[in-house]
Amino acid sequence: MKIRNYWNLRDFGANIWEKATRTQRVAIALTSILLVGLLPFMGGSILATPIASFDAVLVYPVGMFVLMSLGLNIVVGKSGMLDLGYVAFFAIGAYTMAILGTTTKMNTWEIMPIGIALAMIAGVLLGIPTLRLRGDYLAIVTLGFGEIVRLVVLNSSWSKGPNGIANIPMPPKIGPLKFELENQKVFFWVVMAMILVTIWMIRRLTVRRPGRAWEAIRQDEDAAELMGVPTLKYKIWSFTLGAAVGGAAGVLYASKNLYIAPEMFTLNVSILILACVVFGGIGNIWGVVIGATILGYLPDRIRFISDARLLVFGIVLVVVMNFRPDGLLPRKKREKKIIERDDNLLKLENVTMKFGGVTALNGVNLEVKRGEILALIGPNGAGKTTVFNVITGVYKQTSGTVTFDGTSLGNQKRYEVTALGVARTFQNIRLWGDMTALENVITATDVHKKSGLVGALFGFPRASIEEEVNRERAHEILRFIGIDQYSDRLAKNLPYGVQRRLEIARALGTSPKLVLLDEPAAGFNPAEKVELAATIRKVRDAGYTVLLIEHDMSLIMGISDRVVVLDFGTKIADDIPSVVQKDPRVIEAYLGVPADAS
C-alpha cells in the first residue's frame, strides 16, 4: 500500500509546476505575486500581529529576513560555505545609507547602488584571504569579521558610536506611492520587488555555469578544482553576491527605520538568518522563503506569550531540526522521472479507414517496436500508403486508435505530428526544388525551433544561436547520409538517387523517433539498392525506428526485422521475413491462387 506523504511539500509543489504549461506557469507566478502583494491588507485577519502593526511586521522582520536569507543562501546553500558574519554586509549597507543620507542630499535610491557596491567590495576584501579556509574555520573567521565590523562601528566617532545615527531620511515617493511610517505597504512592495529580483538572479545563475560550479564546490571542492573549476573565483563570486543582497537589505532597513545603532547588528542577526535558511531547507529557494517567513513572523505573532516568545522560538528550532533535519522544504535535485517506456513505439489498433463506400483499411492492428525496421508490403491498392497517411495525420481514421510513443494520434495538425517525432519521405519525390539541399534539411530542423519571426528580424541571441545550431546539425545529417558534397546545390538539379537520399536526410532533420520511408528504392538499379539498404540500416543503428513501404523483395528480405503484409486493407501476415516469404496467403495475394491448391 502506498502511503501518501503529505509532508512532502517540495514534490507536491514541483509536480504542479512540472505539469503546468508555459501559460499556466506565468499565470501561477503572477497570481502568487499578486496575492503576496495584497498581504499587507490582511492585517485584520487571523494573521494579525498583536503589538506591532501587521504591515510593519511584513517589512521587518518578515520581508527583510526573506531577502537576507536568500542572499545568505547563495553562500551557505549553493556553494556550501558556512558564513556566520553575514550581518556585517547588512550593517555596511545600513551605515552607508545612514551616513550618506544624513550628510548629503542623496536619496535612498541613489545611495542603494553605493551601499550594494561597498558591501560587495567588503565581500571581495574578506573573501580573497579567507575563502581558502573551509568548514568550521571559515565559519569562525566570518563570525570574527561580523563582530569586527560591529565593534568598529561601536567604537568610532564617524558612526556616532553606541548612540547610533538618527534622522535618516525616508525614501522619496515613487509616483503616487508614498513611504510612511504608519503605513508601510509601499515598503513591503519594495522589499517584495527586491526579493523577486534576487530569486530571479539565483534561478538564472543556478542552471548555468556558476550554479554548476557552486554545486560542484559544495559537494567536493578538490574534485571541482581538478576538473577545471576556478574554485576561489566562484567562491568569491558567491560571497560577493550574498554580500550585495545583504547590503541592499541594509540600505532599505536604515531608510525604513530612520535610526540605526550598532546593537542592531549583532552576531544574533547572522545566526537568526542562518537559522531561517537551515530551518526552511538549505539550498532550496522556496524553502528559504518559507523558513524566513515563519521565523520572522512567528515571534511577533505569538507576542501574547510576550516574554516567552524567544523561548518558544528556540524550542521550535530544536524540534524542527531534530525531526526535519533538512528543513521544511529540503533541497533535492529532482531527477527527471524515468518514463516506463512501451516497447511499441507505434501501435495501430483496429484502424479502419473508409472513403465513402470504399474501405481502404479494415480493422488493421499494427505494432512497430522501438529500434526495428518494419517493412509494410502488399499488392497495389492494399492500403500501405493509407497507413502512412493515417499515421502522419493526412487522413483521420474512421475508427480505431493510433498511439505513438504514449500519445494518441488523430486530432493533431500534421506539423504537430511531426513535432511529436514522426517523419516521412514521399513515394513521388517532394523536395523543395528551388532550395539547396542544405536549406531543405534546415527547414526540417526548424520544427523544434523556439524563436520566431521577430527574433530572426532583430537577431535576438536565441534566434542566432538556434540558426547556428540547426545549420550545423543539417550538415551533420547530410554527412551521415553521405551527400554533404551536394549541400549547396539546388534540390531540383540533383541526380535522382541523391534526391531520394535527400528525402531521407530531410526526414531525419526533424529529429524523428519514427521514420516512414515510402518506396525509397523506387527507380533504383541493383547497385543503388544495395547502397540504400546500407543507408537504411545505418539510420536504424543510429537509433531511429524505421517503417518502410517497399516492393523490392530482395531489399525487404535483406534488411527488415519484421514484415507486415496488407491485402485489400486487411493484415494477412506479420512475422519475420523468412516465415512471411513462405506464407501461402502471402504468396496467394501476390501471385493469385496456385493451380494445385484447391
Next chain:
Amino acid sequence: MFEVLIDQFWSLTIAGVALGFIYVLVSLGYTMVYGVLRMINFANSEIFMWGTFGTIVTSRDIFGYSQTSAPATGPKLALVLFSQLLMSMAVAGLTAVFVEFVAYRRLRAKGTNRLATLISAIGISIVLSELMRLLTDSRPVGSPRVLEKIILTEVWGANIRLDTVVTIFAAAAIYFLLERFVKLSRMGKAIRAVSMNEDAAKLMGVNLNRVITTTFLVGGLATGAAGFFYITVFEYTKFNIGFTMGMAAFTAAVLGGIGNIRGAFYGGLFLGLLEVYASAVLGTQWKAVTVFIVLVLVLLFKPNGLFGEAVQTTRA
C-alpha cells in the same frame, strides 16, 4: 600609549593569567566536544552562564549570604567555596548532558548534516538563555562576597589579591586533574580513541554514546568550574553573559588548536594575557577587536592553532 602597559605590567599579567585560566576551563568545553564530535558545542556559552548562577544560588540561597553580609572565614569559607564550586560544576555538567541529549543525540544517530546540528544547538542555547532571562527578569544578578578580596602581598608593584590567587591555583589544579583523567582513565582513553578514529574505537568495543555523554559531562564540569571562578573574581552575572565568554573561550580553543586539550591550556592563557595587554594599550573597547583579528590571522596562517598538533585539515 604603552605607559599603562609598562607601569602596570605585573598586575596586568596576574590579572591576565587569572582570566586566562577561566578561559582555559571554558574552552575545554569546546575543545573536548569538538575532539569527539568534530562539531562546535554552540551551547557551551550558556552552560557557562548556568554555572555562574549555580555558584550564586549556593551562597545566596543555600548558605543565606546577601550583598551586605560579611565574607566568610575559616572552615566555613572553605565549605562555602567548595560547595559553590561543586554546585556550579554540577549544574553546568548536567546542563551539558541535557544539551547533548536534546540537541545532538538524535541528529547524530541519524547521521545527518552538520548544519542541522548547529542550528539545533543554536536553538537549545536560545532556550537556555531565554529561560534564565525569564527566571531573572532580564536583570543582572550580583553575587554576595564570600571570599574577602584581601591583598596578600605586593610583588614588583603588583597587588596579589586572594581571589586571584585562589582562581589561578584552583583552576590550574582542576585543569590538570581533567587532563590526567583524559590521559589515564579508561573512559579518558576511550574519549581519545573516539576522537582519533571513531569507527576503530567502536570496533574495539567502545560504547560511543557513553563516551559522547561523558565528553559533554567533562566539558560541562570544566565550564562550570570556570563559572565559579568567574563569579569569585567578577561577582556578577546576567542571562546574556555567556556570549562574550563563549566567543573568547572559543577563540582560545582555536588558538590552541581546537580538539586538543593541551591546546586549550595554552590558548586560554595566551588569550587572557593578550586581552589585558590589548586593553591597556588600545583601551578596553578595542579588546574584542584585537582578539578577533588575532583569531583571523591565526586561522589564515596557522589554521591548526598556534600550539596545537595537526588535527584534521579539512572539515566539511
